[in-house]
Amino acid sequence: MITTPMRRRDALLSLAALAAAPAWLHAAETAPAPGDSVYRLDAQLEDQDGRPFALSSLQGAPLLASMFYTSCDMVCPMIFETVHANLRALPAAQRDAVRILMVSFDPARDTPAVLKKTAQQHHCDSRWRLARCDEGTARKVAAVLGIQYRRLANGDFNHSSTVDVLDAQGRIAARTGKLGEVDPAVVAALRKLAPRAG
Amino acid sequence: MKRLVAVIAFAACAAAQAADYVPLPGGRFESVLPQGAVPTASAPVDMQPFALRATPVTVAEFARFVAAHPEWQRGRAASVLADARYLSKWATPLLPGAAVPASSPVTDVSWFAAGAFCEAEGGRLPTWLEWEYAAAADATRRDARKDPAWQQQILSWYEQPTPATLPAVGGAPNAYGVRDLHGAVWEWVEDFNALFIAGDSRTQGDPDKLKFCGAGALNIIDRDSYAVLMRIALLSSLNGADTTSTLGFRCVRPVPGASS
Numbered sequence: 001m002i003t004t005p006m007r008r009r010d011a012l013l014s015l016a017a018l019a020a021a022p023a024w025l026h027a028a029e030t031a032p033a034p035g036d037s038v039y040r041l042d043a044q045l046e047d048q049d050g051r052p053f054a055l056s057s058l059q060g061a062p063l064l065a066s067m068f069y070t071s072c073d074m075v076c077p078m079i080f081e082t083v084h085a086n087l088r089a090l091p092a093a094q095r096d097a098v099r100i101l102m103v104s105f106d107p108a109r110d111t112p113a114v115l116k117k118t119a120q121q122h123h124c125d126s127r128w129r130l131a132r133c134d135e136g137t138a139r140k141v142a143a144v145l146g147i148q149y150r151r152l153a154n155g156d157f158n159h160s161s162t163v164d165v166l167d168a169q170g171r172i173a174a175r176t177g178k179l180g181e182v183d184p185a186v187v188a189a190l191r192k193l194a195p196r197a198g
Numbered sequence: 199m200k201r202l203v204a205v206i207a208f209a210a211c212a213a214a215q216a217a218d219y220v221p222l223p224g225g226r227f228e229s230v231l232p233q234g235a236v237p238t239a240s241a242p243v244d245m246q247p248f249a250l251r252a253t254p255v256t257v258a259e260f261a262r263f264v265a266a267h268p269e270w271q272r273g274r275a276a277s278v279l280a281d282a283r284y285l286s287k288w289a290t291p292l293l294p295g296a297a298v299p300a301s302s303p304v305t306d307v308s309w310f311a312a313g314a315f316c317e318a319e320g321g322r323l324p325t326w327l328e329w330e331y332a333a334a335a336d337a338t339r340r341d342a343r344k345d346p347a348w349q350q351q352i353l354s355w356y357e358q359p360t361p362a363t364l365p366a367v368g369g370a371p372n373a374y375g376v377r378d379l380h381g382a383v384w385e386w387v388e389d390f391n392a393l394f395i396a397g398d399s400r401t402q403g404d405p406d407k408l409k410f411c412g413a414g415a416l417n418i419i420d421r422d423s424y425a426v427l428m429r430i431a432l433l434s435s436l437n438g439a440d441t442t443s444t445l446g447f448r449c450v451r452p453v454p455g456a457s458s
Contacts, residue, residue: 033276035276035277035278036276036277037276037278038278040276040278040279041310136313136322139388139389139391140310140438142391143310143391143437143439144278144279144438147391148394149392150389151392152233153233153241153243158394160394
């Protein structure tokens with residue numbers, strides 16, 4: 001299986017992360033994700049810096065998750081704005097504890113270099129992972145996040161535009177379809193999930 | 199007669215044991231769903247050749263799969279990947295038992311579990327287009343969809359209530375040699391979450407219209423294909439972890455030399 005070296009590498013990476021992570025992360029990363037956790041999906045991704053990572057490696061911090069594609073000029077920029085708006089509504093300490101995952105529908109065109117540029121354009125700092133994966137994995141990620149999409153003949157995509165709030169174990173705590181504005185339900189869920197101190 | 203039925207059942211079983219895949223040639227195909235950039239106009243697509251399982255995956259085949267892949271046994275599969283109804287009629291997590299005949303199509307399986315089965319077999323679930331392309335054929339013609347008699351025959355299958363115990367796989371082959379596409383069970387497709395339907399009057403002026411990005415969702419082009427439309431409606435309503443007692447699957451494999 002081609003996934004084996006990748007898994008080994010992930011294991012090494014997560015060991016390194018364990019050594020560096022604050023104490024509250026340890027328990028979450030070592031405990032198996034519960035049955036209703038998105039992290040039970042075995043999915044390998046690659047981020048805007050070309051780093052491979054397992055979806056389950058995001059365990060341990062509250063997460064905002066959605067999907068997009070870079071050449072989308074209608075709704076996708078609004079998804080980034082929506083995430084920023086909801087994060088701004090949080091106190092700074094809680095804001096810093098939240099991680100963001102944006103998975104592309106379009107792995108052929110959204111190379112790491114393109115994802116990097118997109119991250120810069122949308123002011124995404126190191127809390128953000130803009131990710132690509134093979135098409136089969138993208139379908140699975142969409143299925144666990146409740147997102148629907150289809151590729152059109154002209155290379156564009158039709159897709160639903162929701163942002164999920166995942167708790168540290170990967171359970172979906174809230175979902176919003178409100179674009180470009182703060183959704184009080186998202187902010188409330190994140191306030192409950194994000195650690196208050198640092 | 200009884201003996202004949204038994205022989206046929208055995209033959210079907212043996213065929214399924216070998217996981218028969220039949221090759222389908224590529225060709226021009228007009229889906230009931232628009233494939234072009236204009237959602238209201240039909241645009242034919244060029245299908246690549248592929249190999250499709252001749253019959254749906256059976257209970258016996260799925261039992262062998264969960265024996266070899268314990269993470270997909272009932273009670274072990276994560277609820278995010280298979281709901282509480284997953285394989286619920288089986289006597290035990292490993293043994294289907296007398297209530298679930300071994301040569302019937304397996305049902306009560308989620309999209310994730312179905313996809314994992316196909317991957318273990320070196321394939322994947324068919325796309326909607328691949329399924330629809332294969333299902334357009336009747337016994338002699340590759341595309342019989344315009345024939346009212348064929349439409350009527352399909353509808354008459356769907357009009358029959360689903361029996362409590364599903365019949366064994368191995369119905370009459372279509373022009374490609376594929377069986378049981380209509381009648382026995384519904385089937386998962388790889389891109390079930392691409393089949394969202396909107397773009398009708400209900401979404402006009404809807405404050406929620408930004409739910410879908412792009413040129414709106416699907417329109418239906420051929421409104422006479424009721425039976426196929428029923429499938430799309432069902433698939434578009436499902437989540438990947440959902441299971442139902444009438445929803446099974448089959449797999450496709452790439453054919454050598456074809457680009458996918």
